[in-house]
Amino acid sequence: MMLPPISFESILFYxxxxxxxxxxxVPIQTTTDDLINKINKLDMxxxxxxxxxxxxxxxxxxxxxxxxxxxxxxxxKEYKDERTISWNQFIENGKDIVLPNIxxxxxxxxxxxxxxxSTGEPKSVxxxxxxxxxxxxxxLNSDLKYDAGDRWLRLWSLFSASAVVANNHLxxxxxxxxxxxPFPMDINDFDKIVYESKTEHLMxxxxxxxxxxxxxxxxxxxxxxxxxxxxxxxxxxxxxxxxVANFLKEHNIDTFLG
Numbered sequence: 648m649m650l651p652p653i654s655f656e657s658i659l660f661y662x663x664x665x666x667x668x669x670x671x672x673v674p675i676q677t678t679t680d681d682l683i684n685k686i687n688k689l690d691m692x693x694x695x696x697x698x699x700x701x702x703x704x705x706x707x708x709x710x711x712x713x714x715x716x717x718x719x720x721x722x723x724k725e726y727k728d729e730r731t732i733s734w735n736q737f738i739e740n741g742k743d744i745v746l747p748n749i750x751x752x753x754x755x756x757x758x759x760x761x762x763x764x765s766t767g768e769p770k771s772v773x774x775x776x777x778x779x780x781x782x783x784x785x786x787l788n789s790d791l792k793y794d795a796g797d798r799w800l801r802l803w804s805l806f807s808a809s810a811v812v813a814n815n816h817l818x819x820x821x822x823x824x825x826x827x828x829p830f831p832m833d834i835n836d837f838d839k840i841v842y843e844s845k846t847e848h849l850m851x852x853x854x855x856x857x858x859x860x861x862x863x864x865x866x867x868x869x870x871x872x873x874x875x876x877x878x879x880x881x882x883x884x885x886x887x888x889x890x891v892a893n894f895l896k897e898h899n900i901d902t903f904l905g
Contacts, residue, residue: 698722795822
């Protein structure tokens with residue numbers, strides 16, 4: 648799938664697991680050529696994509712150069728090729744279909760994650776159900792304060808293992824509410840998202856923590872409602888960690904996961 652952070656991602660993730668298939672997400676910045684290479688490399692049979700990401704030229708190239716049987720469009724744009732269908736049509740096609748009894752093994756492939764290449768060339772990592780559930784089990788049995796009814800801010804598409812586990816599977820397994828917001832066009836506007844969403848849990852990258860630490864909007868705010876702030880994706884220095892820790896302490900936030 649090639650989608651921005653929206654609820655359809657979670658629906659597809661769990662639906663794919665239910666029918667015994669596997670899924671991979673491609674970052675929305677991916678070019679048509681790279682998308683075609685990814686489809687062929689992973690032998691994908693269906694592509695779910697937002698309408699603003701698919702041109703008619705790209706649609707033709709995908710059908711011509713890959714084995715994709717259907718493109719499912721999330722959005723309102725219409726396409727001429729009858730193999731390209733809307734989400735509503737996709738759902739309608741599944742009505743009255745009786746699925747066979749699927750014996751899903753926890754070790755069966757579920758998700759093919761893309762690495763960022765921070766330790767070398769980007770790679771595809773194969774993950775199964777057990778990977779997700781073990782990781783969530785570790786979180787939920789830690790000293791962290793994850794409570795049913797909490798609000799979790801999700802900024803990321805499900806293109807990486809950490810995004811799927813920590814920003815999708817974990818909050819839902821814990822009975823939390825997933826508050827989905829698009830990544831800000833201007834990274835310096837991130838403090839406005841925190842101010843307006845009032846979520847208890849944040850999973851961020853260092854650049855976003857830097858925005859919070861420098862924010863005039865949050866300078867005098869009591870942020871004690873925030874229970875956890877996680878940070879990943881890039882390495883941080885001890886000086887940066889100390890600076891962020893001071894900011895969190897000054898704003899009454901207890902837990903920082905570096």
